[in-house]
Amino acid sequence: MNEDMNRKTRNFILNCLALAALVAFLLWAPGNLDRYKLRIINLIAINAILGLSLNLIYGMTGMFSLGHAGFMAIGAYVSSLLILTAEQKTSMWILEPIAPWLLNLHAPFLVSLIAAGLAAAFFGWLIALPVLRLGGDYLGIATLGFAEILRILIVNLTPLTNGSLGLKGIPAHTDIWMSYGCLVAVLIFMIRLMNGNFGNVLRAVRDDEIAARTMGIDTFRTRVLAFTIGSFGGGLGGALMGNLITAIDPKMFMIAQTYSLLMIVVVGGLGSITGSVIGSVLITTMLEWLRIVEDPITIGSLHIPGIPGMRMVIFSMLLIAVIIFRREGIMGTREFSWDWFFPKKTKQRPISERPVSDTKGADAG
């Protein structure tokens, strides 16, 4: 028991240190990095949030969803519409006038973030009720269809969304404090969720539906719940993204957006929280770095024109390679643990209190 306590204290201290390091980095970064790098650092956090929420749906609960771009779109639009001022809105809607009730609707940024998540969660719940009765690939197509329907609605419902022109001049509320604050909150949420018994239940639903039902689990309700929570994350990420880029339009939320999230989750490891964070760092930086191949390069008198599309060619080849040669991604279903850095003294059991009579754990050392 003492051993267990020590380990807990140690891990708590290490967690605090890691958090302090993150805070130190966030204090240092704005003064020392240029805007482009800061933007990438922001994107890493936002993509991690999005990856985690997709991973909850797909990796942890086993629902193959291709609708995440749709939830992002809902989040981005809801948040932006709440933040933009009435003057901005009037000047932006040129094709058709904005819906009157929407014109003066206004909320502070944080409220708009929560509203964005809730709106996405509501739509997630709404779509989950019919489509989660389907299994496997049908679910993928149905959710993909849902995201497309949503995009078509955004293009056509001009009084609400300004149609294909999109929204511009969204205040850049997303700074690194905001994005990493949200990421830490989402991480704590995910870790607590997946380490609790409910996390076991989600994995059970993923691994064997029939056995899960026999164990008294209402698998349909559980799926709907996980899907709804995941949609909330999608909306939150979309809202942060909109406030980072400051302009949104329906084209941003095409299927390609979902594919890059899928890539993050698959490369990191389906079902691993750590994996999604690592995946986000890798994929986000790689996608930015690959922009080189699309930009024209001039070396001396030699002018190499950029190749549009090449970035995505390399990206998709990588996705195929990962799935063929390393299906489980970087982490598989494993999670990061501080124990990695410490030699195992005793065989630890993850139970809070072992019977006093049980001394085997201590003997084994």
Added chain:
Amino acid sequence: MSLNMFIQHFINALGLGSLYGLIAIGYTMVYGILRLINFAHGDIFMLGAYFVYFATIHFKLPWGVGVVLAIAGATLCGLLVDRIAYRPLRSAPRISALISAIGVSFFLENLATVVFTGMPRAVVQPPWLMHPIPVRGIRLIPLGLMVPVISFLLVAGLLWIVYRTKPGLGMRAISFDIETTRLMGVSVDKIIALTFALGSALAALAGIMWALRYPRVEPFMGVFPGVKAFIAAVFGGVGSIPGAMIGGLALGFVEIMSIAFFPTLSGYKDAFAFVLLIVILLVRPTGLMGEKLEEKI
């Protein structure tokens, strides 16, 4: 709406529907035997159209020769996709192959952007196919009539292959149980390759005719027809070839007729298919002609 207008729309819907049907057949055959949604199918369709464009515009080949070469080229691409991206994953969880399929689709679309650039390009339209023939006030375009006829002939041919030939028997056997079929000494990979070849050839042909209808090609032209054709396949019952054709026709009619009767809905045209999909899946998940698969407890 006048009768003439209606007939015009009817022929139009028949043409669009049979193109959906042709693409849907490729989906349904692959899904039927491998339980894999071949996301790259819509991109093979796109490649078929591009190959004709290149053969006729760049290499100045006659249109007919271009079509034959394009179908051959797209078929080869379909075979390569199976060989490189799907065959290594035969024993992997099905979802892995699905992600691989998404990767391939994304790859082909972007490769096309790199090679052909993202600019839409106009295609050569053979005059004898496009010149309207007025019949009692209705302008009949030969292409519009040819598409359904060719489609139905091809479906008949395909059904003959599946139900009357040895490879067809192999296909049906694999769809029941791939492992047992392998144990029976059937060369499973060859039969699967044949399935991909047939499906890709049909998709390429559909792509060529699609490009003539609209008349242009662009790298992402296969995305929507592809997804919609899959929906058509689901509607008809995945695994059933006549079902795919019926599903395609149904989708063609829904799209053309709803806009013909309610022109204000035209902005939502692409959403119909998805709404239809969700409705079918709720009402009859096995589609019109599909069979129910139950998990053994």
Added chain:
Amino acid sequence: MNASHSAEARKPVLRIRELTLRFGGLIAVNNLSIDVAGGSIVGLIGPNGAGKTTVFNVITGFYRPSEGSVEFMGQQLTGLPPHRVCMAGVSRTFQNIRLFQNETVLQNVMIGSYVRQRGTWWQNLVPFLFPAAAREEREIRDDAMKLLERLGLAEQADARASSLPYGAQRRLEIARALATRPKFLLLDEPAAGMNPQESEELLNFIRRLRDEFALTILLIEHDMKVVMGVCEHIQVMDRGLLIADGSPEEIRANPRVIEAYLGQSAPEAGDEAGNGVGGFKAGDFKKEEIAHAGH
């Protein structure tokens, strides 16, 4: 010796009435009526394809019967979805073990406890606000551990379920079923794949389960030693029909049962079997056992 043996508990807890299940034209279960007395261990036997597992699937809500009803302790189970059947106090194991292979042994058992868990998922996100939920979560972990100790699996608590040897996997499946706090347990071929010594141990294990957890047990089994050794009452099915119902002695002597198992060659085999222990020789069922072990 035990409360479960009192006359009160001997009243039937599970009543299956005129149960029929048709798949298309095939009649899998035909007008079956079975009573299972509280606190008893009852065997459901019959040749392969007799419809035994189908009966289990109907009781546990996976199949909806075409006709007839299933009642458990006064509650209608007919038409209830599987998770509601579990809530009502009926749990089961599967013929071809269905553990959560990627989870640890402990997690498997904890998943079983979830059905009785009152704290919700969001309460456990903020344990300091909901101490009761947090305490419950700890108790579930501890109870699961205790259950594993009682079933001799505590040492492997952190091992992945798929890494356990076959016999331990079967025990874990039972442990997981017990975690749902059932009053009634359905065991689908618990001895499958076990060697003679293991199945000998299984006899005591099943009795212990019944006594210690105050259960009523209905089991499907092909190993006649196990069936005759542990069951107080036996129901025999053949081609969807109940063909015999009685004590092990009565079943041994029942010519219809012998005929069902041995098919056309019944007379001679019956004679031969007559020389065996109580009408059956273990050898008569060898073929069945081998067929099953292979699968």
